[in-house]
Amino acid sequence: MNLSEHSSILIVVVPLIASFLNVFIGLWRRSLCYPLFLLALVICGFLSIDLIQNIINNGTIRYKLGGWMPPWGIEYVVDHLNAYVILIVSFISLLVAIYSKRSLEKELEESKLPYFYSTYLLLVTGLLGITVTGDIFNLFVFLEIASLAGYALIAIGENRSVLASFNYIIMGTIGACFYLLGVGYIYIITGSLNMLDIAQLLPKLYESKVTLAAFAFLVVGVAIKIALFPLHRWLPDAYTYAPSAVSVLASATMTKVGIYVLIRISFTIFEPNFSKDIIPAGTILVWWSTIAIIFGSILALGQIDFKRTLSYILIAEVGYMVLGVNLGNKEGFIGAVLHILNDALMIACLFMVTGGIYYYLKSRNIEDFVGLNKKMPLSMASFSIVALSMIGIPPTAGFFSKWYLIIGAIKAEQWIAVIALLFSSLVNAIIFFRILEKIYFKKGNSTKDINVKEVPVSMLIPILILATSVILVGLFSGKIISSIIQFTVPGGF
């Protein structure tokens, strides 16, 4: 039996089984939980590398679950886009797992760690499941697995996190139910749940009102899950008060997987010309995300809590990706897909550094960051690199995706979107230079920093890896585009 033939199902099954094992092993020997947890994620990492190599060499993988032929059985389809997102999710979740060990010691009781690890693995299962599946109802189930694990993980954070988690449950459930309704409408009109099968059946039915309703429900449902601007209210609270490790994982992976689902809906289930020509959904989403970019940036400017600043920046970044996907040309799409990777790396690194500062300083207030470069030089160096990337200065990764996005917007003649992108870069420059000035140049020590020192090694290594990969992805972005991303561009662009 060839194992790599089954890697598309194993990547979901391994974390799922490890998640159940963790609870029982935790009752017996608590010290074994962390190695098991890490092992499962390392296996996921290897499987994702195997998948992406397989796809670059052999093209799309279609795995039939239980040998049932699609469209009757559930099918797992892995093409360039999935493999790329899977690689990001498993890579980030592994790094966060390494990071979480020490950071959780201060934020969670030790007796609860096994449950934390299994919930974490469930979240990873859900995210990977969303990306591999080729069945829209199966996608709903995995979406809910990921969201439920997310609600639970956010609720274990500091004081106000429980209320934030409750609001997230309400919003997230509305989103999921809208998605489910969309699935229902697609099912009654086509009688199929398989994405590729639906893609063949739908074009004849584009004139029908049911199709329009289905598209609207699916897009709005996913827009709630990715916190696209007016539907973003749950995100800042949830990500600010969650434990550091959870904020990193959720911010870096959950929204990106949501963008992936949006791409699948708009360009795999529906043909690209549906959202471009038949209804003006592409144009509406371009405007919608332009507003998201502007408001996310403005709101980020006014925050004192750095984690909250990052949450609002994340809302603007979600706007970037939705914008790029809907511009309707090749450059914009490449920029958006490249930005999925860049944003995952940058946001993860920034949240990790914030968690590292919080580790000793017990504060996330920007005013307390004064003079940190002497205390934590390596973290601050990584922070500076990523800050430059957020602003979009070459050769860091952020520059290249923004470049593509702006070129795409100019080509689509969306001048307001171009201005919004430049405006957001400018705001990022203000936010980050203000903080860098505090860290490096401002004289005088803040009162709280008596015991501050460099974070523990197991927390520092993921930060350094992410910061270096921000530069490496920038330098090799041409190679990434030519070997993976250019194959994800849907036909007709």
Add this chain to the structure above:
Amino acid sequence: MEIIIGKYNYWIYIALMMIGFYAMIAKRNLVKKIVGMNIFQTAIILYFISTAYKKNATIPILIKSQEVIDVTQYVNPLPHVLMLTAIVVMVSTFGVALAVIVMLYKKYKTLEEDEIIEILREKK
């Protein structure tokens, strides 16, 4: 008139869904909110199940003696199966929401959203 009576199940589903939606957004009590959430989800189940229904049709079990299978005689089993899964998802959502509510009650000794926000504001 025909569109209201002939498709009354869909109208009920829409009405139920809006009742649930209203409760989720407008009610200030947290338990009422998740009861609203449950009504909202149940409405979707009702919708799926009513799409499977056919007049004078029976359960989709094949009797051996029957040789020619007429699809119109059987209700569509697939939406039922989907809803079994969706019910599991909804029960787990409800469970997580209740657990969070218990945590909130232990912390603030109240389940009124306004009072909790008031307590949080005083702490600042």
